[in-house]
Amino acid sequence: MNGGQVLFGIFALLTCGGAVAVALTQNVVRMAFWLIVSLGSASGLFFLLNADFVGATQLLIYVGGTVVLLIFGVMLTTSGPLLKIPSSPGELIQSAVVGVLFISMFFFTVWSVDWEHVANTARVHDSTTDTVALQNDTTGRPIGMAFLGVRPDRDLGAAEGQPLSTGYFLPFEIVSMHLLVVLIGAAYLARAKRQITTAESRSEVV
Amino acid sequence: MMTTLAASTLAEFMNGYVSPELALMLAALFHAGVLLLVFAHAALIFIWLERKVSGRIQDRLGPTRCGGRFGWAQGLADGIKLIQKEDLIPRDADAFLFRLAPYLACIASFGGFMVLPFAADWVAVNLDTGLFLLFAILSLEVLGIVLAGYSSGSKWSLFGGMREAAQMVSYEIPLAICGLIPIVAAGTLNLTDVGQMQVGHFGNWFLFHDPFTFFAFFVYFTVATAGCKRAPFDLAEAESELVGGFHTEYSGMRWSYFFMAEYASMLLVSGVATLLFLGGWSTGLPFIDQPIFVDLKSWNPGIGPEGFVLGSYISNLIGMSVFLLKSSFLVFVQIWVRWTFPRLRIDQVMTTCLKYLVPMSCFLFLGATMWPLLMAMGKGQKTTIWPQPLGDRTVQVHEHVLHPINEPKIQIADRGEQTVDFSETPVIAKEAILTEAMHSPSEQGIQP
Amino acid sequence: MLLADASVSSLGNTLAILLGIACLLPLCGFLIEIFAGYWSDRLSKTPALMAVGCIGGGFACSLLALILWGNATCWTALKADEHGAAHHSVRDDSAETQLALADEELHADEHSSAGADDHHAFHPEVEHHVASEEGHDDHAAEGLVPAHAVFSGTIYRLAKFGNLDITVDYYIDSLTLVMFVMVTFIATCIHIFAIGYMSEELTHEYVDHAVHMSDGHHLHRPGRFYRFFAYMSLFCFSMLGLVYSGSIFLVFVFWELVGICSYLLIGFYVERKSANVAANKAFIMNRVGDFGFLIGLMILWTSFGTFRFAEEIDDHGQAHAGLFHMVRGDKGLMRVSSETGDVVMWGEHEETLLDENDQPRTIPYYLLVIAGLGIFAGCVGKSAQFPLQTWLPDAMEGPTPVSALVHSATMVAAGVYLAGRFFPMFTTDVLLVIAYTGCITLFVAATIAIVATDIKRVLAYSTISQLGYMMLAIGVGGWGAGLFHLITHAFFKSLMFLASGSVIFGCHHEQEMPKMGGLWRKMPITALTMLVGVIAIAGLAIPVTIMGARIAFSGYHSKDAIVATALAFTEANSMHFLLFLTPLVTAGITAFYMFRLWFYTFAGDPRDKHVYDHAHETPKVMTIPLLVLSLFAAGCAIGGEEGVLYRLLSNSEPVGVAAGRMSGAGGISLPSHEAIHLVHAQAGTWALIVAVLGAFLAYVFYGARWVNPTEVGQSFPRLYRFLVEKWQFDALYDAMFVRPVRIIAGWFVVFDRVVLDGFLHAAASSVVHISKWDRRFDESIIDGFVNLMASVTFGIGRSFKKVQTGMLRQYITFIALGVLALFVLMLSFFPN
Amino acid sequence: MEGVDLKLFLLVGAVLFVCGVICMTSKRNGIGVLIGVELVLNAANLNFVAFSRYTPLGLDGQIMALFVIVLAAAEAAVALAIALNFYNNHLTIDVDRADELRG
Structure with a gap:
């Protein structure tokens, strides 16, 4: 029992507990709150995995951005105070069954795979210094270089004559364009429109 | 992450008395406590400062009596009052x-x-x-x-x-x-x-x-x-x-x-x-x-x-x-x-x-x-493709992109231009460039 | 020659920058005027002021460049011999003329003992000249710049495709400087004049009386004052760029720019059909010439591998010879291989240029001839030489300031300028063609001018004729004489055009001379300035030498030089005697029709009372440019071939011209300066006599009206008609090109209608029949099958539609269960 | 990090995933469904990062996780815009009411 295990235990418990609470809560705002707990602890797990950049991104975008967006959505779409839309017991049982099946499937898979074997045999290329950069907490710079198409984390210790590894320049550009399109599209979709009364909406539907 | 906690000196100090993990934990807790003090006192001091400054700006004196001179204990008094209040x-x-x-x-x-x-x-x-x-x-x-x-x-x-x-x-x-x-x-x-x-x-x-x-x-x-x-x-x-x-x-x-x-x-x-x-x-x-x-x-x-x-x-x-x-x-x-x-x-x-x-x-x-x-x-260094005539650019693209085998020169423009022929001295050159790209600025240190 | 000397290169940079600014200012003006002018008030004179400012700034820059150049060379260009004192205090053109006068005085004193006729005294001066050139070299060693130095360089490299290097080069020598000063100065005068002339466009609703709409009204349109000045600025930019550029490719670019500007300006009144047609005609005629130009360009590129005039220094500091050097070398000699007859190219250091296989680089002689002819074809189009001369008179449809600009400083000058600039590349065969072309042109145009009645058309034909003179001069080896005439002609022709514009403006757009007469009483300044121009172009002079020079206006000196060169040429090559006789006779004709114009317009009694009564002197903004220009028309060539202008120009003369060394194959020998000077007095006297005769005849016919010109015309009806019909060139072209094309086109129409259309119709009807059958097949079998499939699919879909519950969460459940099922399947089939 | 196995991370990821699926299948609130999606995506992220630490996948795992995060943010923005439209048209956020296209 060392410090890492303790921290992992805390974060894992918070993550799983938050997720379970999200699944069980009926109030949407509370769901959002538990989501914060879960995602924030997940970012703690990322930090434990030495992925500090991903962890910070998780905090910034998921917790700081997406969840705020969700709460916004809740506030804009609630017709009354503290609204609840309860599910029927049958549906709950049905989803519980699906969940149990799923989790048993996952447990089965996780336990039945020899991960040590995978880690040792599935080496992409022969490189002992492969994870050098990952072990000293400096993932920000290698990730940035990878986005620009240069892979010091792979190529630094590579054997002579080996071709240079590829980076993620094109996907990075595509994603940024995608974000721009989404920005415009979301703004267009969500712009203020005439509110249709219930009668109207019914008649239009029919 | 564990190793980067600045508490390492304190942890080392306690190393001889308790187990290393516990020492780290204790050091972390100690530092958290120090930060908490900063956090709490910031509010305490700045609330007092706000009162004084606003008073002076509005041609008043602000708190004067609490704690003696300048009303320095005003924040503390506020805090005590707030703790006493009912939590509604x-x-x-x-x-x-x-x-x-x-x-x-x-x-x-x-x-x-x-x-x-x-x-x-x-x-x-x-x-x-x-x-x-x-x-x-x-x-x-x-x-x-x-x-x-x-x-x-x-x-x-x-x-x-x-x-x-x-x-x-x-x-x-x-x-x-x-x-x-x-x-x-x-x-x-x-x-x-x-x-x-x-x-x-x-x-x-x-x-x-x-x-x-x-x-x-x-x-x-x-x-x-x-x-x-x-x-x-x-x-x-x-x-x-x-x-x-x-x-x-x-x-x-x-x-x-x-x-x-x-x-x-x-x-x-x-x-x-x-x-x-x-x-x-x-x-x-x-x-x-x-x-x-x-x-x-x-x-x-x-x-x-x-x-x-x-x-x-x-x-x-x-x-x-x-x-x-x-x-x-x-x-x-x-x-x-x-x-x-x-x-x-x-x-x-x-x-x-x-x-x-x-x-x-x-x-x-x-x-x-x-x-x-x-x-x-401004310094006259060659920076971009801008001053090159059109035909040269076409030729370069042709040579470097379409037929890279003929002339395997790759330019990495990062803090000054370095042209390295990867085919001749592959390992050393790559090492040098990549290493420099990895840790460039943080090693500059103090330049008085 | 590009000297690597530091002071030379710094002077070259200064000149390049100054002239570049002079060149780009009008472009800036154009951009601002065309874009800002559209949005601004149509009543504003700002565009005009801006255009004047831009071209005036250009003039200032050019003048400054000339002065800097002169100072750097210690005005050695002006000193014919060692006693010419150094004058560093020259400030402007007028001071320069004074300087020239002072020079002349000294000169006269020195040689007064040598006899009354100065030209005989020239003999020893040639030696002096050579000696002083050596002295110049000493000067150069002391840091002075030799006057004949050429400054060239590259400003920007546009593109480089393999060996093809497309660059923006400049090439500056004294010719460039003089052209810049001349173009900017004349353009400034014309711009100022145009402020007055185009003032009718300063309105929101301009009524064009020359355009009749279908409803019987005249055309009403917004005024286009700003557009006129924008085009003028662009025109100036193009011309200056042409003079500035140092490679034949860039020249071609500006060449085309000049062409498009003339198109825009000739067609300025777009609504008038005549203007439209004239603009198109000018443009298309020029394209015919440019076709030859392009062929020449291609030959030059493939044979020489460069477009530059001057040496190029590449990135490694290695000099590569330019076009001129490759052909002529340092001594101006063209080397023709005795075995193959090919022309061997010179290298940078007087060695033979070698190609990749270490063989001497050569160009076949015939190719060089074709290249020269091609380039000259471009000049023919642009300078309106025979046989492409017909566009120029039609170009009178443009506003008069445009005509002035086109006829003096820009468009037509470009052709002569290029012929002069490209002189080293021309073989003697090409030069002979040039000479004959000029000869034919000058005679044809002059004869037509006799019978023309439109005041501007007379001037237009006189322009063609004078351009012919210039071409002739270049063709017979009188490089200096031709370009000398180009400059002097620019001054007096712009003066005359502006004066005619003043007349037209004063007479409310009446251009027919038979309706004028006696206008000198109404517009004295115009009449006076016009008279100056007429005397200048006619080449009149007083046959007395005062202070070593004849009292004569500029035209006398330059035309004299041309006739003298022609005479010297015919003496050397007697079979080409027409090359002397024609210009001599035409000198008389020129004097005749020019005085005819003046007498017709200004002298005698008014012929049309209405026009006369309404005529008035034009405002100051128009008369002042006239007066200024008349000063220059009279005095710019003062001193003749000893004068400032000629000396400046002669510094750019290609090497070898002076010694007559340009001779090549074909048995033609070109006269040297020495030979020309031997016959100078003789030729000058002949020309003067003929010109006086012409002027007297004009007085007889139109001034004193002792003989009625119409009766003379009626007594030779066929000749008269022939001349009025402009030698029937338009009819000839119609018969040669237009009508055959039409006839052939008619045949093609018949072929189209009968054969092609018949085939198409037959094909179409057969397709219709086939498709009728196909339709039945489609409808019964294919549609049946498709419908069957559709109904089956529809049935299936109908039965499955219940699965689409619209319940989002149900779908998700299905997906999850599907994944689980896949997992189970995978496990059962691949247990490992 | 010594003492913690890859399996444990994978199990945490599995729990997250399953909770997300349960959320998606049981919540009638549209935003609840969205939250479920976020959980599922985060489970995938956790696996990616864990693999990048414990297997030779290296940085690529983290980069994939970053792409997932970015795309999830984009997805959330668009989905919320859709939810707002849905609310504007139906005056409720109950996804069961969106069954106009049922068979």
């Missing part, structure tokens, strides 16, 4: 969230201190992604506010929360962009490195790095003021319209948590401004910086336990006081602004951000990235 929870409120919201806001602004270096060696967590994480944590504060507003079950609170959410989400964009501008100049997100780079002559401060960083500082400070929901941007608690905004229904200690969070984040953003633009803990005078931050560091009279360097400790102490002095001055400016300018309307607040500050910061960011290019062109 309205009937319509969502009690669970209502209780939790103030803690969430506090955690967010407290968490930011984790990566903020107070002196060259005094930082809780020395992360390479420091500023990024700081902004990430800072962005969480809004959640507490929004949840507080929502769970109060009051329309004033709800409006306050909504406004706050809209405002802070919008202002995060220029805040992050302006924060990135000195980062572009520095080349690292590590705040300790950023601070170390500026030690020496005050021309080293990123404020004076180029015209874009200069203007970026003012944009940043405006945005940061708004990000702390300070006047003239304090729409979330606009008492003339919303009674008390998101904290209308709060009382007692929970209410004061919000204020602790506010004043702490004021100190936090001011500290970031100091680090990014105003030279961090450097005094700006090389003849002072050199003896204190360079020479004194290695002075070890042999006092205290093994591994403890007294000179380094004193140097850090002086650095921290300089840093806190600069940050406090910025906080003072924020207070000054609050009592000078009238409050904006909510649409004006949003317009200011989205129509003016965002484009401005984008322009400044663009300019800051173009600046080295301009400087290089």
Whole structure:
């Protein structure tokens, strides 16, 4: 029992507990709150995995951005105070069954795979210094270089004559364009429109 | 991450007495306690400062009696009063969230201190992604506010929360962009490195790095003021319209948590401004910086336990006081602004951000990235493909892209042009370039 | 020659920058005027002021460049011999003329003992000249710049495709400088004049009386004042760029720019059909010439591999010879291989240029001839030489300032300028063609001018004729004489055009001379200035030498030089005697029709009372440019071939011209300067006698009206008609090109209608029949099958539609169960 | 990090995933469904990062996680816009009411 295990235990418990609470809560705002707990602890797990950049991104975008967006959505779409839309017991049982099946499937898979074997045999290329950069907490710079198409984390210790590894320049550009399109599209979709009364909406539907 | 806790010296100190893990834990707890003290005292001192400054601005005296001279214990008295107050929870409120919201806001602004270096060696967590994480944590504060507003079950609170959410989400964009501008100049997100780079002559401060960083500082400070929901941007608690905004229904200690969070984040953003633009803990005078931050560091009279360097400790102490002095001055400016300018309307607040500050910061960011290019062109270095005639460019593309085997020259343009023929000296050249690309700026150290 | 000397290169840079500014200012003006003018008030004179400012600034820059150049060379260009004192205090053109006068005085004193006729005294001066050139070299060693130095360089490299290097080069010598000063100065005068002339366009509703709409009204349109000046600025930019550029490719670019500007300006009144047609005609005729130009360009590129006139220094500091050097070398000699008859190229250091296989680089002689002819074809189009001369009179449809600009400084000058600039590349065969072309042109145009009645058309034909003179001069080896005449002609022709514009403006757009007469009483300044121009072009002089020079206006000197060169040429090559006789006779004709014009317009009694009554002197903004120009028309060539202008020009003379060394194959020998000077007095006297005769005849016919010209015309009806019909060139072209094309086109129409259309119709109807059958097949079998499939699919879909419950969460459940099922399947089939 | 196995991370990821699926299948609130999606995506992220730490996948795992985060943010923005439209048209956020296209 060392410090890492303790921290992992805390974060894992918070993550799983938050997720379970999200699944069980009926109030949407509370769901959002538990989501914060879960995602924030997940970012703690990322930090434990030495992925500090991903962890910070998780905090910034998921917790700081997406969840705020969700709460916004809740506030804009609630017709009354503290609204609840309860599910029927049958549906709950049905989803519980699906969940149990799923989790048993996952447990089965996780336990039945020899991960040590995978880690040792599935080496992409022969490189002992492969994870050098990952072990000293400096993932920000290698990730940035990878986005620009240069892979010091792979190529630094590579054997002579080996071709240079590829980076993620094109996907990075595509994603940024995608974000721009989404920005415009979301703004267009969500712009203020005439509110249709219930009668109207019914008649239009029919 | 474990190894980067700056508590390592303390942990080593305790190593002989307890197990290493426990020592680390204890050291971490100790440091957390120290930070908590800073966090709490920031609120205590700045509330008193706010009262005094507002009093002077309004031609009053402010608190005078509490604690003797200058009313210095006024904040303490306020705190005691607030602790005594009844902790009310309205009937319509969502009690669970209502209780939790103030803690969430506090955690967010407290968490930011984790990566903020107070002196060259005094930082809780020395992360390479420091500023990024700081902004990430800072962005969480809004959640507490929004949840507080929502769970109060009051329309004033709800409006306050909504406004706050809209405002802070919008202002995060220029805040992050302006924060990135000195980062572009520095080349690292590590705040300790950023601070170390500026030690020496005050021309080293990123404020004076180029015209874009200069203007970026003012944009940043405006945005940061708004990000702390300070006047003239304090729409979330606009008492003339919303009674008390998101904290209308709060009382007692929970209410004061919000204020602790506010004043702490004021100190936090001011500290970031100091680090990014105003030279961090450097005094700006090389003849002072050199003896204190360079020479004194290695002075070890042999006092205290093994591994403890007294000179380094004193140097850090002086650095921290300089840093806190600069940050406090910025906080003072924020207070000054609050009592000078009238409050904006909510649409004006949003317009200011989205129509003016965002484009401005984008322009400044663009300019800051173009600046080295301009400087290089001014010095007559070959920088871009611009002065090449059309045909040459076509030929180059043809040779390098379509038939790379003929001429396997690859250019990596990163801090000065280096042309390396990868086919001839593959390993060494690659090593050199990649290594340099990996750690360029952080090893520059002090340049007095 | 490009000298690597530091002072030379710094002077070259200064000149390049100054002239570049002079060149680009009008472009800036154009951009601002055309874009800002559209949005601004149509009543504003700002565009005009801006255009004047731009071209005036250009003039200032050019003048400054000339002065700097002169100072750097210590005005050695002007000193014919060692006693010419150094005058450093020259400030402007007028001071320069004074200087020239002072020079002349000294000169006269020196040689007064040598006899009354100065030209005989020239003999020893040639030796002096050579000696002083050596002296110049000493000067150069002391840091002075030799006057004949050429400044060239590259400003920007546009593109490089393999060996093809497309660059923006400049090439500056004294010719460039003189052209710049001349073009900018004349253009400034014309711009100022145009402020007055185009003032009718300063309105929101301009009524064009020449355009009749279908409803019987005249055309009403917004005024286009700003557009006129914008085009003028662009025109100036193009011409200056042409003079500035240092490679034949860039010349071609500006060449085309000049063409498009003339198109825009000739067609300025777009609504008038005649203007439209004239603009098109000018443009298309020029394209015919440019076709030859392009062929020449291609030959030059493939044979020489460069477009530059002067040496190029590449990135490695290695000099590469330019076009001129490759052909002529340092001594101006063209080397023809005795075995193959090919022309061997010179290298940079007088060695033979070698190709990749270390063989001497050569160009076949015939190719060089074709290249020269091609380039000259371009000049023919642009300078309106026979047989492409017909566009120029039609170009009178443009506003008169445009005509003035086109006829003096820009468009037509470009052709002569290029012929002069490209002189080293021309073989003697090409030069002979040039000479004969000029000869034919000058005679044809002059004869037509006798019978023309439109005041501007007379001037237009006189322009063609004078351009013929210039071409003739270049063709017979009188390089200096031709370009000398180009400059002097620019002054007096712009003067005359502006004066005619003044007349037209004063007479409310009446251009027919038979309706004028006696106008000198109404517009004395115009009449006077016009008279100056007429005397200048006619080449009149007083046959007395005062202070070593004849009292004569500029035209006398330059035409004299041309006739003398022609005479010297015919003496050397007696079979080409027409090359002397024609210009001599035409000198008389020129004097005749020019005085005819003046007498017709200004002298005698008014013929049309209405026009006369309404005529008035034009405002000051128009008369002042006239007066200024008349000063220059009279005095710019003062001193003749000893004068400032000629000396300046002669510094750019290609090497070898002076010694007559340009001779090549074909048995033609070109006269040397010495030979020309031997016959100078003789030729000058002949020309003067003929010109006086012409002027007297004009007085007889039109001034004193002793003989009625109409009766003379009626007594030779066929000749008269022939001349009025402009030698029937338009009819000839119609018969040669237009009508055959029409006839052939008619045949093609018939072929189209009968054969092609018939085939198409047959094909179409057969397709219709086939498709009728196909339709039945489609409808029964294919549609049946498709419908069957559709109904089956529809049935299936109908039965499955219940699965679509619209319940989002159900779908998700299905997905999850599907994944589980896949997992189970995978496990059962692949247990490992 | 010594002492913690890859399996444990994978199990945490599995729990997150399953909770997300349960959320999606049981919540009638549209935003609840969205929250479920976020949980599922985060489970995938956790696996990616864990693999990047414990297997030779290296940085690529983290980069994939970053792409997932970015795309999830984009997805959330668009989905919320859709939810707002849905609310505007139906005056409720109950996804069971969106069954106009049922068979």
